[in-house]
Amino acid sequence: xxxxxxxxxxxxxxxxxxxxxxxxxxxxxxxxxxxxxxxxxxxxxxxxxxxxxxxxxxxxxxxxxxxxxxxxxxxxxxxxxxxxxxxxxxxxxxxxxxxxxxxxxxxxxxxxxxxxxxxxxxxxxxxxxxxxxxxxxxxxxxxxxxxxxxxxxxxxxxxxxxxxxxxxxxxxxxxxxxxxxxxxxxxxxxxxx
Amino acid sequence: xxxxxxxxxxxxxxxxxxxxxxxxxxxxxxxxxxxxxxxxxxxxxxxxxxxxxxxxxxxxxxxxxxxxxxxxxxxxxxxxxxxxxxxxxxxxxxxxxxxxxxxxxxxxxxxxxxxxxxxxxxxxxxxxxxxxxxxxxxxxxxxxxxxxxxxxxxxxxxxxxx
Numbered sequence: 001x002x003x004x005x006x007x008x009x010x011x012x013x014x015x016x017x018x019x020x021x022x023x024x025x026x027x028x029x030x031x032x033x034x035x036x037x038x039x040x041x042x043x044x045x046x047x048x049x050x051x052x053x054x055x056x057x058x059x060x061x062x063x064x065x066x067x068x069x070x071x072x073x074x075x076x077x078x079x080x081x082x083x084x085x086x087x088x089x090x091x092x093x094x095x096x097x098x099x100x101x102x103x104x105x106x107x108x109x110x111x112x113x114x115x116x117x118x119x120x121x122x123x124x125x126x127x128x129x130x131x132x133x134x135x136x137x138x139x140x141x142x143x144x145x146x147x148x149x150x151x152x153x154x155x156x157x158x159x160x161x162x163x164x165x166x167x168x169x170x171x172x173x174x175x176x177x178x179x180x181x182x183x184x185x186x187x188x189x190x191x192x193x
Numbered sequence: 194x195x196x197x198x199x200x201x202x203x204x205x206x207x208x209x210x211x212x213x214x215x216x217x218x219x220x221x222x223x224x225x226x227x228x229x230x231x232x233x234x235x236x237x238x239x240x241x242x243x244x245x246x247x248x249x250x251x252x253x254x255x256x257x258x259x260x261x262x263x264x265x266x267x268x269x270x271x272x273x274x275x276x277x278x279x280x281x282x283x284x285x286x287x288x289x290x291x292x293x294x295x296x297x298x299x300x301x302x303x304x305x306x307x308x309x310x311x312x313x314x315x316x317x318x319x320x321x322x323x324x325x326x327x328x329x330x331x332x333x334x335x336x337x338x339x340x341x342x343x344x345x346x347x348x349x350x351x352x353x354x355x
Contacts, residue, residue: 096328104252131309
């Protein structure tokens, strides 16, 4: 259990995909104008990252590694991610058409970005078992969602602040993101010991 | 058809949709496509925008209590922020948390990769059943029905209006 907790803390805070690995910056800047949208988007991305990591693990373990097909890894993972996005939409549509329509109005259609592929490639480096790889992917996605929500909250406050015209919008957003990344660097001192 | 019985005081999450059909007093709308990044000028090339005509057609929804609208007109539709959060938690958080929880429990109890995988799929299935039950309750309360907010001014940029 201790190992699982350490794995989750490491993936969520210490090696945060957005602020430590700088993945998923497009959605980090694009969808963080409102906290509610950021939470919804974070949950959708968490689902896609976790589900796609399961498929990626299976293909890596039973196909790519045994047959020395590492050069096909990126293409294969992109295919798995695309399938996971479609699978997610299909499942939600089957579970509840009303839920599917409502989410389609307020959240982006395609919940994938470079962070999804980045997490899949990090799993290969980690050489985890099935459950550990899924937990790692879930924790990484949770870290992504956490940062999205924190940043959306900051941007909502920034929208009310008296920012000089030349710094308004993305410039002050990037400066804030930089300060947030510095704050998250504080977690890098955490280790198992 | 009546609109959802929800508090007007609750802040609304707004989105733009286009009128695509009129059937008696029911207005059918199609949401305008959103991209998960929406910060890049090359959206049309990377394929992140849209998702195809079929995907949008599948998301058509009726709008109860709308004023007289014309086909092709763009309107802003709103849903209480809490409702959108509950909807996304139901669809995504419940199944995935149960799935990961089941996997961790199985591994802690000594199950290997196969046992963990089976537990995870079981957790996901249970999560989806629970999500279905919660969604039908939300739908019954009218929490998943968007309401008309206003027309989009002709020539207006929807992204700036919201």
